Amino acid sequence: MVKKRTYYSLRSTMNFRFPALSDSSPLRYLTFVVLYFSQGIPEGITTYAIPAWLAMSGKTAQEIGGYSALVMIPFSLKIILAPIIERYTYLPMGKRRPWLLFGQFGILCSLLALSTVADPLQNMYVLSLVVFMVHVFIMFQDIATDSLVIDIVPVEQQGRANSFMWGSKTIGISIALFAGTWLINEKGFSFAISLMSVSVLLIMFVPLLLRERRGEKLLPWTNGATSPEAAKLTIDSWGKLFKSFVKVVLLKNSLILLLTVFTAMAAIHFMRTLLPIFTIQELGWTNMHYSEVYAFSNLTGGVVGMLLGALIIHRFGIVRLIQASLFTMIILSVTMYFSVTNWKNEIFINGFILVFCMVLTLIFIGVLALAMKLCWRRVSAMQFTFCMTIFNAGLSTGAALLGYLRTFLSWQHMFLVFGTIIVAAMLILRFITTAKHQQHVESLEQKYLEVLEMESSLLVKADTQ
Numbered sequence: 001m002v003k004k005r006t007y008y009s010l011r012s013t014m015n016f017r018f019p020a021l022s023d024s025s026p027l028r029y030l031t032f033v034v035l036y037f038s039q040g041i042p043e044g045i046t047t048y049a050i051p052a053w054l055a056m057s058g059k060t061a062q063e064i065g066g067y068s069a070l071v072m073i074p075f076s077l078k079i080i081l082a083p084i085i086e087r088y089t090y091l092p093m094g095k096r097r098p099w100l101l102f103g104q105f106g107i108l109c110s111l112l113a114l115s116t117v118a119d120p121l122q123n124m125y126v127l128s129l130v131v132f133m134v135h136v137f138i139m140f141q142d143i144a145t146d147s148l149v150i151d152i153v154p155v156e157q158q159g160r161a162n163s164f165m166w167g168s169k170t171i172g173i174s175i176a177l178f179a180g181t182w183l184i185n186e187k188g189f190s191f192a193i194s195l196m197s198v199s200v201l202l203i204m205f206v207p208l209l210l211r212e213r214r215g216e217k218l219l220p221w222t223n224g225a226t227s228p229e230a231a232k233l234t235i236d237s238w239g240k241l242f243k244s245f246v247k248v249v250l251l252k253n254s255l256i257l258l259l260t261v262f263t264a265m266a267a268i269h270f271m272r273t274l275l276p277i278f279t280i281q282e283l284g285w286t287n288m289h290y291s292e293v294y295a296f297s298n299l300t301g302g303v304v305g306m307l308l309g310a311l312i313i314h315r316f317g318i319v320r321l322i323q324a325s326l327f328t329m330i331i332l333s334v335t336m337y338f339s340v341t342n343w344k345n346e347i348f349i350n351g352f353i354l355v356f357c358m359v360l361t362l363i364f365i366g367v368l369a370l371a372m373k374l375c376w377r378r379v380s381a382m383q384f385t386f387c388m389t390i391f392n393a394g395l396s397t398g399a400a401l402l403g404y405l406r407t408f409l410s411w412q413h414m415f416l417v418f419g420t421i422i423v424a425a426m427l428i429l430r431f432i433t434t435a436k437h438q439q440h441v442e443s444l445e446q447k448y449l450e451v452l453e454m455e456s457s458l459l460v461k462a463d464t465q
Contacts, residue, residue, distance in 0.1 A: 020214040022152055022229075031210060032153075032161055033168040035100075035145050038203040040172020042107055042138060045196055046071060046131045048173065049180035049291060052276040053189075056287030057121050061277050065403030068273050070128045072399060074135035075392025078143055082385035085143050087241055091226040091234065093219070094212035095151060096381075100144035104204045106137030108197055115193035146388070147381035150372050152212060159318065162369040163309030170302030170361050178295035185288055235378065247444055248376045248383055253437035257374055258390045260429045261367055264326065265394030266401065267421035268360060273399045274414060275353065282411055283343060293350055297357035305361035312362070313369060319432060322366035326426040328359045333419025340412055367391070373434055376441045378448065 021028050047068075054064050090098045110133045120127040153161050176196060183192030209218065217224030235241045248254060275294065279285040285293075312321045332355060342348040371387040405417060 020211040020216070021148075022213045025157065027210070028153055028157075029161060029164050031206060032145065032149060032165045034203060034206050035141070036165040036169040037172040038104070038200060039138060039142060039145075040169040040174075041176045041196055041199055042111060042134055043169075044173035044176025045180045045193065046134055047272075048177040048276075048294065049184065049192075050127075050131070051273065052177075052181060052280070052287040052290050052294075053184055054121070055276045055280040055290075059121075059124075061281075061406045062403045063124065064277060065273060065399050065406075067124065067128050067131075068269075068399035069396050069403075071131040071135055072269070072392060072396040074132060074139050075388070075395060077136075077389070078139045078385045078392065079382070079389040081139055082143055082382045083238075083241060085140070085147070086235070086379065086381040087238065090220070091230050092217045092224055094216050094227075095230045095234065096144040096148040097207055097212050097216075099140055100148070100207050101204070103137050103140030103142070103144060104200065104207065106140060107134060108200045108204070110134040110137055111193055111197035111200060115190045115197070117189075120189055142388070143381055143385050146368075146372075146384050148212065150375050150377060150380040150384060155373065158372050159313035159369045160310035162365050162372065163313070164306055166361060166365045166368060167302040167304075167306030167309065170298055170305060170357075170364075174295040174299035174302060177291050177298065181288055181291035181295075241379065241382070244376070244444070244448065245379045245382045245386075248379060248441065249386060251437060251440050253432050253434065253440075254374060254383075256428060256432045257370065258387060260425050260432070261371070261387060262390045262394040262397075263421060263428060264363065264367070264425035265391050266398040267329075267418050267425065268363070269395035269398035270402050270421065271356070271398075271418050273402045274418075275356075278411055278414075279349065283349065293353055294357070297350075297354040298361075300354060301357035301359075301361035304358045305365050309362060309365040313366070318366050318370045318373065319429065319434065322363060322370065323426060323429060325359050325362045325366060326422050326429070328355070329363075329422045330419050330426070332356060332359070333415050333422065336415040337412055337419070370432075370434070374437050374441075376444060378445065 019027060021031060051064050051068060054067065085096075085099045089095055110130065114127075114130045114134060117123060117126055117130055149158065149161055149165070180192050180196060183195060211218060211224075213227040213229055215224055216227055216230075235244065249258075276287070276290050279290050279293075280287060309321070316324075332352060336352060339348065371384055374387075375383045401417075402414075405414065409417070
């Protein structure tokens, strides 16, 4: 009996020490900063350091573009995972947290598998396939994290949260790019990936020790129960889930957002894939020098995003933040097109990359904040994930477009292509109206609750008969 009382006393103490995200704004900000930072670590290696390493090793633009296009496919398949995450979960541990833990564990295991790939430069298919799996598990974590933000962060705080989140992810990418490139060059590919996986393991303790809402379980065998709020947001059938999803996605502003996102992201990843090839193979940089410049620029962009993103959104709105950022990208592309004679000037190119990374961070912050603002919380995982699927389909398209166009266009004209695609995205964005969209979403929620109440009444009547 004494042992039993001690056991429950320890459990009560553990419940006290680990608060819920729903109870604390600072805790939410800190948690999402850490989670997005952890996403940046594997992405910094797989999306930036490895392509730069491949370019330094003499791989062609077609080979690198093929690698980038293949490993980005999981980002476009998120919509297949989202309904599963939306429909099935272990509610006593929270609506999103179980999937978040699953994703992080998968990232850890697949990074360890990546470290065992023998002679990756001569086994591009195996390398690409394992990175593909890394990105699949990143998707589980990404979907769970983003939908948790929508579920648990008040709308008025989501702009600030996105600034902190994307800024921290950018910082994580920058650190992973710089450290990963140095480690690959100095210690070898296997050692670099193994060391990066350790940081992922350490960060797993954050979602392990924090609940979504008060009273939920930390682990399946600990005290706790399903929170009323999580139960309320759950949809109990596939039919209702997909019907609700289709209704909100077919709203006019949802469609405009999707088209804008696809176009802008195609341009963004076109340029991100172009930069290591252009600087290394055209300008004669080393992959280490490129990584240093890009990592510093990306780190600066992350800090700028964290400091200015929320402020700009608060004063001018999300749409104006995106429009101003896209316009700056157009200026950058035109400047590069007319400045061929300055390409050998390292200060000039460094400045271009620095401004590109800072503006890119603001675009990502704005796009994420806008997508969250247009979400219907009841199907937030599916709706936001669908938007991010289009987001990542644009990334894959941009990488593939680079390999195709480079065969017959000069570097100068490649910069012009980038600017042209950005112009198209900016023009499409002009037609979006967030206030009307939110009114439509409120109407959808009211109708859903009315139908739910009607169904409950019919069930009660049937039971009494």
